[in-house]
Amino acid sequence: MVMDDQSAVSRSLARNRLGWLLLGGLMLASAAPLTVVGGGVTTGWAVTGLLGIPAAYVLGAALLTLFAVGYTTMASRLPNAGAFYTLQTAGLGRPAGVAAGWVALASYCAMQIGLYGGLGVVGSDAMAQVLGVQVPWYAVAAAGWAVIAICGVLKVDFNGLVLLVLLVVEIAVVLVFDVVQLAHPHAGAVSAAAMNPSTLTSGGASGLVAVVIALTGFVGFEDAPNYAEEAKAGATTKAVFVSLAITAVLYSVSSFAMTVAAGPGNVIAGSTTYGTEFLFHLAGPYVPHILIDVGRLLFVTSLFAAGLAFHGTFNRYAFAMGRDRVLPARLSRTWGRTRSPAYASLTQSTIAALVLIAVAVSGADPQVVLFFDGTVWAGFGVLLLLTACCVAQLRYFARHGGATIWQRVICPSLAGLGLAVVVVVSATSFGTLMGVPDDSLQARLMLAAFAAIIAAAVFWALVRRRLAPDAYDLIGRTGDDVYLAATGRTGTAGRTGTPDPIVLGGEV
Numbered sequence: 001m002v003m004d005d006q007s008a009v010s011r012s013l014a015r016n017r018l019g020w021l022l023l024g025g026l027m028l029a030s031a032a033p034l035t036v037v038g039g040g041v042t043t044g045w046a047v048t049g050l051l052g053i054p055a056a057y058v059l060g061a062a063l064l065t066l067f068a069v070g071y072t073t074m075a076s077r078l079p080n081a082g083a084f085y086t087l088q089t090a091g092l093g094r095p096a097g098v099a100a101g102w103v104a105l106a107s108y109c110a111m112q113i114g115l116y117g118g119l120g121v122v123g124s125d126a127m128a129q130v131l132g133v134q135v136p137w138y139a140v141a142a143a144g145w146a147v148i149a150i151c152g153v154l155k156v157d158f159n160g161l162v163l164l165v166l167l168v169v170e171i172a173v174v175l176v177f178d179v180v181q182l183a184h185p186h187a188g189a190v191s192a193a194a195m196n197p198s199t200l201t202s203g204g205a206s207g208l209v210a211v212v213i214a215l216t217g218f219v220g221f222e223d224a225p226n227y228a229e230e231a232k233a234g235a236t237t238k239a240v241f242v243s244l245a246i247t248a249v250l251y252s253v254s255s256f257a258m259t260v261a262a263g264p265g266n267v268i269a270g271s272t273t274y275g276t277e278f279l280f281h282l283a284g285p286y287v288p289h290i291l292i293d294v295g296r297l298l299f300v301t302s303l304f305a306a307g308l309a310f311h312g313t314f315n316r317y318a319f320a321m322g323r324d325r326v327l328p329a330r331l332s333r334t335w336g337r338t339r340s341p342a343y344a345s346l347t348q349s350t351i352a353a354l355v356l357i358a359v360a361v362s363g364a365d366p367q368v369v370l371f372f373d374g375t376v377w378a379g380f381g382v383l384l385l386l387t388a389c390c391v392a393q394l395r396y397f398a399r400h401g402g403a404t405i406w407q408r409v410i411c412p413s414l415a416g417l418g419l420a421v422v423v424v425v426s427a428t429s430f431g432t433l434m435g436v437p438d439d440s441l442q443a444r445l446m447l448a449a450f451a452a453i454i455a456a457a458v459f460w461a462l463v464r465r466r467l468a469p470d471a472y473d474l475i476g477r478t479g480d481d482v483y484l485a486a487t488g489r490t491g492t493a494g495r496t497g498t499p500d501p502i503v504l505g506g507e508v
Contacts, residue, residue, distance in 0.1 A: 013081060013319070013339055017157045018231040020238040023224055025164030027243035030220020030313070032306035034170045034298055035118075036247075037254040038279045044213040045271035047432065048206040051264055052199030053214065054255040056207075059197065060214035061248030063422075064221065067386055067415035068244060070393040071222070072237040073407040077400075079228035080477075081341075082320030084385045089476025091392025094465070097476045098326055099457035100385060105317050105327075106453055107381030110374045111219070112310040113352045116141045117359070117370025119303040122276070126296045138360040140300075145352060148308050152315060152345030155338045156230050159308060166305045170298050174250065176291065177283040178257040184286055186263030194259040194267075195252070208425040209432060215422060216379040218247055220309060222386065226316040258282055311348060318344035324474045368435075376433050377446050380426050384450065387423050390416030 018026075044053040071087075080086035084104045089097025120141030127133045127140070151159050182190075193199060200207035224231075224239040231239075259267050261282040274281050276299070280292050319341035322331030335342035359366055390412045397408030430447055431438035465472040 013156075013229045013316075013334060013341065015230065017155065018160060018227055018235055020232075020235040020242065022157055022160035022164060023227055023231055023235050023239040024242045024246075025167050026160050026227070026309050026312065027221050027224050027239055028167050028171075028246060029163040029305040030223055030309035031218060031243070031247050032115075032220075032302045033167070033247060033250055034174055034295070034302040035306065036217040036251060037174055038295075038299055039276045040213065040217045041251070041255045041258065042271035042275055042278045044210055045268045046275070047213065048210045049268055050199060050202075050206055050210050051194050051259065051267065052196065052207070053210055054194045054252045054259065055197045055200055056210040056214035057217065057248065057251040057255060058195070059200075059211055060218060061244060061252075063211075063415060063418045064215070064218055064386075065241075065244055066411045067390065067419065068221075068240050069411035070397070070403075070407050070415070071389060072225070072240050073403050074393050074396055075225035075228065076237060079225070080320055081226055081229050081316035083222070083225035083228070084389060085317060085320060085326075086476050087389055087396075088392050091394075091396040092388075094472065094475040095458045095461035096388070096392070098461040099454045100388060101317060101321050101326060102453050102457040103381050103450065104385055105314065105321070106449075107378045107385070108310050108314045108317065109348060109351060110381070111378035112307055112314060112348065113355050114370045114372075114374025114378060115303050115307040115310065116145060116352060116356055117366035117374065119144045119300065119307060121367045121371065122303060123300045126300050130293045130296055137366055138356065141356055141366070144304050144307060145349065145356065147304070148311050149345070149349040151308055152311050152349060153335050153338060153340050153342040156227070156312070156340060159312065163305050163309060166298075166301050170302055170305075171246075171250065173291070173295050173298055174254055176287065177279060177295070178254050180283050180286045181257040181261035185260045186266065190260050191264050192256075193264050194256055205425065205429070208421070209429050212383075212422055212426050212429070212433065214251070215383065216375075217251055218244065219379055219382050220306070220313075221247065222382070223309070223313045226313055311345070314348045315341040315344040318347060324477060325471050326475060373434055373446070376430075377449075380423075380430065380447075381450060383419065383423050383426060387416060387419040390419060 041053055044056065045051075074087055074090070075083055078086050078090055082101055082104070085097050085101030088100035117137075120137035120139075123140035123144070124135050124137045127135050151162070200210055221240055221243045224236040224243070228236050258279065262270050262278075270278050270281070280295055283295075284292055318327060318331045319334070320332075321327040322329055322333075322344065331341070331344045331347060333343045334340060355370075359369055393412040394409070394416070397403055397412075401408070426433065427447060429438060431440050431443035434443060434446075436442055461472070461475070464475075
């Protein structure tokens with residue numbers, strides 16, 4: 001059925017709003033650089049007991065770069081607000097696409113809500129340290145929730161600009177700390193031991209766990225194709241590689257600088273003792289105290305920025321699947337003034353509010369229940385999606401061709417093998433990543449949740465195929481296909497320089 005123009009607009013996103021710079025800012029904000037440098041790096045040292053965390057970030061970035069080659073090539077042909085959902089459908093069929101969509105929705109929602117827990121705890125501590133004001137965690141989390149809920153229905157380029165400004169300040173402070181630490185080496189000597197990959201291989205399984213922890217610091221780089229319907233031509237591909245390059249350099253250099261300032265023999269003990277304060281502890285003697293206070297406040301805004309970015313990712317998956325009737329159709333409605341996925345945004349904000357209220361009322365530790373458990377679980381979900389996407393790339397390009405051998409075979413194969421190893425290590429060490437025994441009931445249940453989501457999604461898709469074949473055929477359409485079919489237009493669907501959409505091929 002063909003909708004009229006007004007109906008098409010109400011279910012389409014704003015076109016040509018994002019260039020590569022704003023889009024790259026969104027991706028970098030998702031990664032939360034200061035949070036990774038101040039928290040992820042120290043967690044890596046404390047959990048693994050290995051010096052080579054800087055080398056782990058380099059290896060992680062190399063693996064994800066291999067993945068990005070085929071990923072961006074395939075995504076550029078299939079523009080859709082639900083990237084993994086559409087790519088899995090194109091490569092492995094509609095049941096696999098629905099499973100990927102549901103896993104993505106659950107993972108990014110858990111990531112976003114988990115960040116509220118971190119925002120509440122870190123924000124409360126920062127206000128006590130910097131301002132001398134005692135504020136409960138849930139008040140800070142509620143304030144962040146309110147701002148993100150409002151931003152979620154505003155223009156996407158406005159959100160991109162806000163995140164870009166916060167990001168520039170955040171990275172500037174991290175670079176100042178890096179320079180200070182490199183200029184003041186422990187015992188007057190600089191050691192490059194932390195950059196030696198052998199410091200990871202000597203740790204056996206712990207070395208692979210270190211790579212897993214490093215990879216979670218890059219989560220968010222893959223979100224650029226989710227904005228393909230709103231981005232200018234070529235912006236998504238450039239944003240993916242720019243964000244990967246910046247985070248790779250920032251994480252490896254910053255973590256190396258910490259080993260220089262503390263001394264290779266002291267970073268593990270220091271990380272265990274000081275935790276997220278270790279970065280500020282090392283830089284504190286050499287910079288004005290006000291800069292340390294600014295750094296603590298930026299730690300809070302880093303979590304806020306990541307929360308806002310992942311809120312946008314959830315919204316676009318919900319929008320895309322609502323448009324294809326994989327989820328309730330109302331989720332595909334956009335707000336006329338901003339063309340943002342407003343109904344999806346309100347839905348995610350409602351879910352987040354209910355979870356925050358439940359945690360606050362129960363008295364559970366938000367840092368453990370939300371921030372640690374939620375983000376670890378979500379990160380594993382993203383690793384599953386990345387790995388499955390490599391298989392989808394291989395099958396899609398085998399049928400359609402039109403890409404170099406690096407894009408269609410070599411890079412997806414190497415990335416798929418590497419990511420498969422990472423997934424296996426993550427699954428077997430899931431308890432370690434969460435801070436509980438690997439064979440604990442909690443670790444097993446959280447892993448089983450993914451199996452349940454995938455099984456339910458595949459079952460739903462198969463039932464849909466049998467009972468509603470016309471609706472089943474809607475699954476996995478590209479954003480351009482939907483827009484052009486709805487308006488009766490032809491060509492590029494309004495995205496300057498974008499080639500005509502390639503029809504999805506293959507069906508399972």
